[in-house]
Every structure is written in structure tokens, then in C-alpha cells.
Amino acid sequence: MSWYELCTVHFDWVKHGERLGKDYAEKLIEKTAFMSAEVLIYCPQIGGYVVYDSKVAPKSPYVDNDVDVLEILIEKGHEKGIKIVPMFLHTSIGGAGLQAKEHPDWIIRRADGKPHWTSMWMCI
Numbered sequence: 001m002s003w004y005e006l007c008t009v010h011f012d013w014v015k016h017g018e019r020l021g022k023d024y025a026e027k028l029i030e031k032t033a034f035m036s037a038e039v040l041i042y043c044p045q046i047g048g049y050v051v052y053d054s055k056v057a058p059k060s061p062y063v064d065n066d067v068d069v070l071e072i073l074i075e076k077g078h079e080k081g082i083k084i085v086p087m088f089l090h091t092s093i094g095g096a097g098l099q100a101k102e103h104p105d106w107i108i109r110r111a112d113g114k115p116h117w118t119s120m121w122m123c124i
Contacts, residue, residue, distance in 0.1 A: 007037075007038040007039045007083075008035070008036055008037045008038050008039070009037055009038075009039045009040075009041055010031070010032045010035055010037035010039070010040050010041070011041045011042075012028060012031075012032075012040065012041075012042055012043075013042065013043035013044075013046070014043065014044065014045065014046045014051055014060070014062075015046075016046055017062065018062060019062055019064070020051050020060065020062050020063045020064065020067070020069050021063070021064035021067050021069075022064070022067055022072055024069065025067075025069050025072035025073050025076060026072070026076055028040070028042075028073065029073060029076040029077050029080060029082065032077070032080075032082055033080045033082060037082065038081070038082060038083065039082065039083045039084075039085060040073065040077055040082055040083070040084050040085070041085045041087055042070075042073060042084060042085070042086055042087065043086075043087050044069065044070045044086050045057065045060075046060065048098025048100075048101075048102075049061070049098060050070075051063050051068075051069035051070060052068045052069060052070035052071060053068050053071075057098070058098070070084075070086060
């Protein structure tokens with residue numbers, strides 16, 4: 001069997017307005033280890049911004065200067081035997097707000113032309 005069939009998983013994501021730095025990443029790994037989770041599934045973006053050095057999306061203004069939160073999560077997670085699975089959610093306005101504003105033509109629309117559901121799901 002593969003690791004993903006038998007592991008304990010902790011699912012977490014960035015909270016809007018939260019300061020993100022090395023301490024944040026280390027505490028998240030400690031929390032994951034405390035729960036005896038073997039995998040951290042982590043959503044490293046909010047509102048179209050990311051918490052790591054990216055060529056696709058801008059870094060969040062809440063991330064401390066010169067910090068790559070995802071890199072620290074991976075490094076510290078591996079030190080504790082925790083696998084890190086980054087997950088990018090571009091299916092809601094919370095995940096893709098910036099991209100929805102910059103590219104309204106990416107918003108999934110119903111047959112009547114209105115945005116799908118009440119949030120703006122994206123198709124990038």
C-alpha cells in the first residue's frame with residue numbers, strides 16, 4: 001500500500017490577515033507532529049496571493065520579508081518525517097480573488113452568463 005492509503009492527515013490553510021513567517025511555519029509543523037499526523041495537506045494561498053516564492057502569483061503582503069513559508073514547511077516537516085502536500089484552491093473567490101479581478105473572463109459562468117453559484121469559481 002502507498003503512504004496516502006494508511007496515513008493520518010492534518011489539513012490546514014492560510015488564514016486571512018495572519019502574519020506568516022518562520023515561527024508560523026515551525027508552529028504548524030509542531031501542531032501536525034503533536035497530532036501524530038504523517039501528512040500535512042496545506043493550502044499555501046489566499047485571495048490569489050501565495051506564501052512562497054512563485055513565478056505565477058504574487059507573495060502575500062502578510063508574509064515576512066525574505067521568508068518562503070512553503071520551503072520552511074517542507075524542510076521542517078521532513079525533519080520530523082512529515083510529508084507536505086501543497087494544495088492550490090482556485091475554485092473559490094477566497095482562493096482566486098486577485099485572479100478573478102485581473103481576469104474576469106476566467107470566472108466559470110452559467111448558461112445565463114451569471115457567475116457559477118454565489119462564489120466565483122475559476123477555470124485557469
